[in-house]
Amino acid sequence: MVSGARQAAWEFFGTELKRRREEAGFTQAELGSRVFVSGGYIGQFEQAIRKPQLDAARRIDGTLQTDGFFERTWRKLIDDRRYAGYFAEVVELERTATKISAFAPTLVPGLLQTAPYTRAVMLAGNPFISDDYVEEKTAARRERARILDGTGRPVYWAILHEHVLRIPVGTAQAMAEQLDHIVRLVGQRRVLAQVLPYSVGAYPLMGRMVQLMEFADAPPTAYTEAVYSGNLLDDPALVKRVQDTYDLLRAAALAPEASLALIESAAEDHRRCGSTT
Template identity: 70%
Template sequence: MANGSRQAAWEFFGIELKRRREDAGITQVELGSRVFVSGGYIGQFEQAIRKPQLDVAQRIDGALQTDGIFERLCRKLIDDPRYADYFAGVVELERLASTVCDFEPTVVPGLLQTPAYARALTLATHPFATDEFVEDRVAARVERSRILADAARPVYWAVVHETVLRVPVGAPEVTAETLEHMCVLAGERKVLLQVLPFSAGAPANNGALRLMEFEDAPPTAYTETSFSGSLLDDPAVVQRARRAYDLIRGAALSPEASLALVRSAAEDFRRCASTT
């Protein structure tokens, strides 16, 4: 589904939600209290500003007795073949976040990847994929990264493990270009970049970790391993994830020292590329 068609479908979701709510004779605040979100949240759903998570859509069906229509719509709209099932909801929330904090232990964060890096990473994980599949994944990664060029872009903080700077993805020049790209974005103050060095020892979280904050909604956390991911909104769990991220950030090098290390690693890959 193209982006324009997807947005139009979310607008239909909102219009239908408003109609069903008003037919039931309840306010946004009343519906919100029944499905454990704020009334303002319901208003954002109805205006297609924010997309509900699947469990919220299911609770809306229960509150309005709509026989699963909002669950079915939600499942259809978050089903984007360019993303794993467990990540599609993260992409929707990413576009609305006021602050995004990433920790990546093994690869460059998606928002900082170059097309060549994204292509090499996709081929590494899908060695028998068709060209169309690979290019769809690359296009999706590039599309996501455009939020950093937006004037209303989120505050973005990324911590990467030093492993990310040492393990090549694709040819040496591909990794060099990507590390240089990270430095450019940091220099343009589109990302606050830190590196967790080998000397820091074991990180407070072993897998990828993301925190997202919003202007008018509770924060969420996302954790990921090789074949699965979990979007978390329980306040106690999100708080634990925040503490883990704070520990990682506290153990990381300063932004200045981190940038110097990234530049040095990029130069190493450039030298490697020139000798091959």
């Protein structure tokens, strides 16, 4: 959840947006048409229900002639040091998404990770980092995952390549527990998981992760990640292409029941491997 101080800061953003919009003589609908979002979306900015993307903040500045005020404020508020700079905006969007669809080619998606799995990923990327740093990042990832709790959670659909199930991350026991965690989330109907098996061979988005996010009153966005960088896409044509590609992945993946059976089988394989070492 957003801390009280951060929420208060976003409420300030919204109050200033409303004040300056009214001073300029725009209705929410009129400002929205100039910023390329709906009037209802502007209203949610003003109530601090939803956070704008950077491009929207820039367009607001241009329309209201506020000399970069909203962009500067946005940059200050979105600067969450617990996350990489290119990813902090994605975390904000996840909190208001109504549906999240993820494709993971090699690693368990962050929202589904257990703490031991996250620690192993962190240490693999930098074996010299401090324990405090590892724990801070692990706690941040667990906090992100809280969006899957409660009645207001988004629909979460994950497609995992079979690599994700087979590559041992951390100890064999930790890997088994990670897969058990996914099985448990599926059983609780908090997520839907499918597996793209090795037998599919070549597949769309070879080796590339992608996450699609849909919202109640805003256009969908897509996020892709590369080496120490990420791209948040909101161009409707590009997002539509990503959605079409995700549909191809979903069609090629195993059915949910068969996927669950494969995840359970992989967990047992890791458990057996751990018991023989």
